[in-house]
Amino acid sequence: MTGRRLQEISSVSSMTTGPSASKMPSPALFFFLGGLVTLIILLVLLFVFRKKIKPEDIKKLVAVVRRQPAASTDVFSGNLRTITYFDFKTLKKATKNFHSANLLGVGGFGPVYQGRLGDGKLIAAKKLCLNKSQQGESEFLTEVKLITSVQHKNLVRLIGCCSDGPQRLLVYEYMKNRSLDLIIYGKSGQFLKWSTRFQIIVGIARGLQYLHEDSPLRIIHRDIKASNILLDDKFQPRIGDFGLARFFPEDQAYLSTTFAGTLGYTAPEYAIRGELSEKADIYSFGVLVLEIISGRRNTDLTLSSEMQYLPEYAWKLFETANVINLIDPKMKEDGYVERDVLQAIQVAFLCLQPHANLRPPMSEVVAMLTCKVQMTGTPMKPAFLDRMRTKDQNISWDTITEAFPSPLQSESPSVAKPST
Template sequence: MKRPVTKDILSGNLHTISYFDFQSLTKATKNFHQNNLLGRGGFGPVFLGKLEDGKMVAIKKLALDKSQQGESEFLAEVRMITSIQHKNLVRLLGCCSDGAQRLLVYEYMKNRSLDRIVYGKSDVFLNWNTRFQIILGIARGLQYLHEDSNIRIIHRDIKASNILLDDKFQPRIGDFGLARFFPEDQLYLSTTFAGTLGYTAPEYAIRGELSEKADIYSFGVLVLEIINCRKNTDLNLPPEMQYLPEYVCIS
């Protein structure tokens, strides 16, 4: 059973998302069985789900201790996310707010996350044309968030595990749990650090100065990972090779 939520609170345009009841999502994931676990984001685990109509979806179950939101605040955030639409962003299909439970339902990406391939967790090999296609798609998604969407958005956590790939290896930026929205007339925000070490721009990590440059820095590190097929930090390598950006600079 599901009922529609029909108004985008930002622009006033009609935009339909689906509101799922908790029981239907529990059934879709076989009671959130570990065999259906796709991965874990910063705000909770993500499960593969099969809806009653046979559609496959990815269901993020937000960690209760990290999602202290009431229903109105949660739905407001959901509507804000659904107001941004781009082919290189993961599409939010619906949500669930049932008591203390908060869940987000996303389109399912057949080739899952980029880190599985880049870090050798999959037997898939990416040729150079495909790698270039992935890099270009991520860049287009970021350009939309920074310049072309109706609200200015900084993702704050661009990394391989937050890039999902469809059946044609087209990339989609996902996991907007740390995203920040701020006015066009502000060059940067002063805020506490949130994100993933190794992908973090120095001015943000040290001084808390958040701007589009933080995402661009993370994107640069990610490009190096895609080209080199390795993590940005690997302590098992010789000291001079452990931190990828530093190694590239001295090579």
């Protein structure tokens, strides 16, 4: 009985290890088929996803995520830091419903209001007027992206922004002494002594040096003027309003672009031919320096004809050795160091030279102002732009000086190397 049982077991064993067992699928075949099925499923899902969900829906989804109304949540990332998102209700409350008593000023972008957040922090909220503004949505996005990419003590600091429905606002740190134009044009009743004016001039120069030469991105502001220079409680200047600013390729001498900026501060090659480079900012800086020293606007049609355009008037005084008469009479009463004022005026003339390639870079301007290098030579006569009304009241442009070439390679030859 036992022998018969062993025979049956042996028979079964031989059947399981016989030819039929050799025909079973191998593990490699299972892996191949499984991978193929998984790939087909993924392709089908991808096809359905692309058909059902449009790119516009993805953008809307991202927008909804960005607009989560938590004032403490950072949603816009810059190269160096992030800014905070504010909902419209928060800013409306901070400015007391944008009350006229809190109005700090009005620019091309729109009105700027003083506000106080719940924690007591003072802010300046710049509100975009989509229907009335000379600038628009693209300028709003430009300013947010650009100002979060740079950070310097002489650039205004953007705290946050608001993109809530149709509302577009930029939220800046509050500057106690507001904008430079209110002081130097005599609107505020404040007086700036020479040491403070010089501090402002050097601070603006250092801010421009950072934008042109030292920031991670090469940036041209395009609208350097007194109203875009803000002053903190110690009268340290901060360059503001980057709505017209442009990123500038490192490998190009200039860009051909449509003019945007403020007449009176505009470099001739940019106003006439649309040739934009950092030398356009340097020209604007030269005009601004003359304004700070003289305490008057670059254009004042209430004055006699020879005094109406500040750069032209200043050059006439320079040619007749009477440039000291350019100085603000109030500053004369307070006292100043004549040598330092005259040096600042000459630096302004170097920045106003007709050939863009003769204007010194801002690093040299800073060095000249702080006496780290010596100035040599005499600046050329600036290329004045005379604005004359035609019969149809459109503005035409004529250059008083001779024709000038495009801004090309060489830098200013009028600055000596630092002495050791």
